[in-house]
Amino acid sequence: MGLYRRMAAVLPMRLINAFKREMHYVGMHVDENRFVGFVILFGIGIAAAASINLHLFLNVPWYYTFGLVFAGFAGGIYFWISQTAQNQGAQVERMLPDALELVASNIKAGLTTERSLFTSARPEFGALSVELKEASKRILSGERTDDSLLGIAKNIKSEILERTIWLLVQGIKSGGQIADLLLQLGSDIREEIAMRDEIKSNISMYVLLIFFAAAFGAPMLFGISSVIVGILVEQTEGINLNPEQIEQYSQMSPVGRFFGVPTVAITEDFVVFYALITLIVTCAFAAFTMGVINAGKEADGAKFVPIILGIALALFFVIRIVLKEALGGITTVL
Template sequence: SKGKFVEKILPDALQLIASNIRAGLTTERALIVSARPEFGPLELELKKASKRILTGTPIQDALAEIANRIQSKSLEKTIWLVNKGIGSGGQIADVLTQLSDDLREQNSLQDEIRANISIYIMLIFFAAAIGAPMMFGISSFIVQILSKQISGLQNIEVPVAQVSSRTPFAGLPQSNISPDFVLVFAELALLVTVIFASLTMGVINTGNEKNGFKYLPVLFIISFAAFFAIRLILSTMFKQLI
């Protein structure tokens, strides 16, 4: 957006204006000379502010109108601080230089925070899209194999005379949990994991869990595709056990 763009170039613009003022230019002249094309929407606003100052508008009012047209909290705070500095009789160039340094440091911290947030989101995405499907896919397949093997052992008829406490699998209990139940449970657990992962990414990225729903369709497709792909691969590799 326009406000975000201005926030990025604002430190450079302030530094340039300060340099022009130190070079001996008047404030209004420094503003118009500093209005460069690379500053985008700020270029036009600086030229307008310069013209207003030339026509008699107080510099504080001319600068305040810039913040009214460009929606940016950083720009609004910066102009407020500049006007405070001017009102208290401070040197405009020094005020602008200090604000420029502070904004650069602030932007650097924000970039670092965004980088860390991106790493967290990638980890959560990987866990929900790859890690969880692998875990649920492998575990549900193992249950399917074990259930099949145990069922086969229970169907083996052993003469009563040969049955003893030492007979392998003698008296093996019948499991009440079917492989189909485990498969459905794994799918539901994966769905819950995907939903909560999406909400968590929304909170981390924007501070609002509702914004995480935009990740849900992609995460759902990838995770369930991985889940069934893993089961298919395992079924192909160990088809003799099924």
């Protein structure tokens, strides 16, 4: 057993099967255990390098960075493969009505089912073209027509395609005409896609509101509040109080005095750390919410996480730099 397989052996089979399913959709003919083991080992190396460098140069605790970088790398690889398969399936769904109508016209012209599938496999249909040719070959080799048609949906990640093939097979088993079934299914799919696009356009305003709130609103508020806390800390340090008085009045909150529990004084570094963690969580949930609104799946919003998070973090640090430069003279005078 190789090193990669040993690394993958410690993971649950559910996770391995998830990678295997997505790799099958995108046509990655690689052993899933070796691939997952490679992702784990490579992710550990990247996380270790990032955590060591951030700890040495920015004094960031390594145990925070290691887990975040490793989870981000492994999760990013999975979501990239899944998103590739989903985009391929969406492209097939757009081409599916035209492909069904073309197959139906060929059947009405007198061609056999397998010949109709083969001649309808045009290059512009993408992955669907390959599956139509494979289904035609399976029928020619003696496989049953319904089994060959069901095999089309096994290699493409599309619920619409899977449902369409199932309905077509059921119609064939019931004695229906294949050409008429294909034409009706193509018309229904075209109406469904048009309705879905109309719904997306109607709810686009909600997506924009969530995007601006997470990418611009939250970092502005956190950036301003962190600078204000820094100014207040500088001002309180200039107050002429004894150490006992500072400890008594700054490290005891009203709730803490009631229970007799002291609290830790809030510093600018603590607020910045809290703001960064909150921004990461907020941007992630905002992206997942956008995915639910757009496509009905949380995973569809994973592609928005780097964009929203990058804008939010950049704006947060820019606001802090600008406010510190603008208010630096005021705090000096005070």
